[in-house]
Amino acid sequence: MRAGEALERLSAEGPLVHHITNYVTVNLVANVTRCTGALPVMAHAAAEVEEMEEAASALVINIGTLDEALVESMILAGRRANRRGIPVVLDPVGAGATSLRTETAGRLLSGLEIAAICGNAGEISTLAGLAAEVRGVESISGDPLKAVRLAAEKLSATVAATGPTDYVSDGERVLAVRNGHPLMGRVVGSGCAATAVVGCFAAAGGGDAETVANALAYLGRAGELAAQDATGPGTFEPLWLDALAELAASPAGLEANLRIEEAA
């Protein structure tokens, strides 16, 4: 689904997007979801995640600050989401940095049907079994184009690697998304924001490569607009939210500015 249609549906329907996520960027993730037109809910207790899934239109799992109890809730929620047939989107934050993160990503991928995975080049390279360096939650090295295709094939999911250029693959084609601005990489949580927008678009249009690429292009386009008035990463963040909300409210001219192309 293309960006215009996805944003129109989100504004019209206000679907619930359930996030089980980290406590570092949770506020940004919730606000990004809200600006996109969906309704965010953050709930992590094993006692309620399955019931919350009954009302949700997508589930976003982000392992940015995980521990054992949280992983159990992710699996409970994910299974219920799978049973209901709503898309599950995974952000494997820090996969490659510690074995807990790499193994948790693997456990979620083997135990759940994941529609789309969104991470940085290092994280996706790790999932693809390629050489990579992830320092904390930052990608130091990794080959995003090769990684998304290989990971998508191996994991039977749409896979996106975000960076200066974002790459998205369904295992066959690879799309390159060239919207964005360097300030996005200076804000803590821009990767989590990308996964959140992918989750919102998936709630409207599913997790195919075109929908995921359109989500990332929309986020990047908002970043281009925000950068015009920002004086640094601090002022960029609120302006980015403003731009997301403005594009979501008036998506008419948006698609002409999205730079999505076949990469290979």
Place this chain on the structure above:
Amino acid sequence: MRAGEALERLSAEGPLVHHITNYVTVNLVANVTRCTGALPVMAHAAAEVEEMEEAASALVINIGTLDEALVESMILAGRRANRRGIPVVLDPVGAGATSLRTETAGRLLSGLEIAAICGNAGEISTLAGLAAEVRGVESISGDPLKAVRLAAEKLSATVAATGPTDYVSDGERVLAVRNGHPLMGRVVGSGCAATAVVGCFAAAGGGDAETVANALAYLGRAGELAAQDATGPGTFEPLWLDALAELAASPAGLEANLRIEEAA
């Protein structure tokens, strides 16, 4: 207590307001408390919440991201607050969305003396036993005017339902607060912020309907001022904090701009 007196007392005395709250909006809640003139503290460990209550002038309980351990701490803190005679303010976030949230709100209301309850129309309708739809933490339907009166009567507390117009009742009268701006509804945490301000005002003036209405009117007035310079929900939030701080520092002309009236 009216807004001018409440804000003067808060600035003069800097009372401690203890929040046991969610990790989504906790930073906003703390900053709102600070801008209002009170001193926020967020502490959730069962090992310290009772001792923290000894220094506090109000306790705010927000169930936005609850789990079992947190509820135990809420009850420990609430009992100590009741014993000390300081007001306890409850935000029943998501009551009506999952049984965990609805039941936890009920458990807190039956086990503690709550001075004031502040939620959205759907949450308050749920507590009042009226038909309502709460999607995640967002009110989709509910009758706020009817709900606040019924809930206040049933629960023997001041009850506020926030929305385009806020309604506040003590079970007899209903006050309507008409300050505010639509951007408030676009920021994640505006409901939590409302409850935080109610907690601060309660620390100064208790939890009666007039004090609660004045707290919400002050927050709404700050929203009106912030909206003048905001270009969307992202830039609105920091400007809202600025306006809260400015009105708190110079409350002289504030009350003339507050729109509180008998609703029924």
Place this chain on the structure above:
Amino acid sequence: MRAGEALERLSAEGPLVHHITNYVTVNLVANVTRCTGALPVMAHAAAEVEEMEEAASALVINIGTLDEALVESMILAGRRANRRGIPVVLDPVGAGATSLRTETAGRLLSGLEIAAICGNAGEISTLAGLAAEVRGVESISGDPLKAVRLAAEKLSATVAATGPTDYVSDGERVLAVRNGHPLMGRVVGSGCAATAVVGCFAAAGGGDAETVANALAYLGRAGELAAQDATGPGTFEPLWLDALAELAASPAGLEANLRIEEAA
């Protein structure tokens, strides 16, 4: 190490700074770390903190919202950091306010080698065994100059007390840092931000008094610049991040504006 050299190293090397911190100010702490040029990672699970330490260049422990499990992770991470010889920086948030916080600070100080401690006057006075009042996490009274010298001597660490004037001591000399702006004290998390910057500078230059004083002066100088355009505490925070990033990117003229002097 002086500020110019520290910032140049941080930008060139992008060292990982591992924070085990509170959920109130964690986003600000991460963004401050990123703006300074280091790479932040927030990870708290006992299952991964030791492995994360292997890649880290400094560990920052902040007890702002602690519970038992978190303290265990702090000790595991701290021991590994000590074994690797990387600096450990402690923010004893709320020491003096509850016995849990005072005792936890003591437990960390006796079980770990702490390179630098950074808190407010009340917290540092508490650690020094001097009379103090800490209301929640706010310093109400305490003698910072006396406290830093005494605490540094007693605890064999560099000790900083932040406030209108910051004081830093290694047990012999005391440095006064006179950069800063009153708006810093109105933002929730400015103390946590100070400790984060100390952690970043420690990753580059270690935890000696000169390096710690330079970190605080850099943060204060950024506050002075941010205050020029801020209209209150809300707009101050993003501008503060912008100023930190700008000074980090171009540290050439910075040191001429730092006001560090021998205090006693």
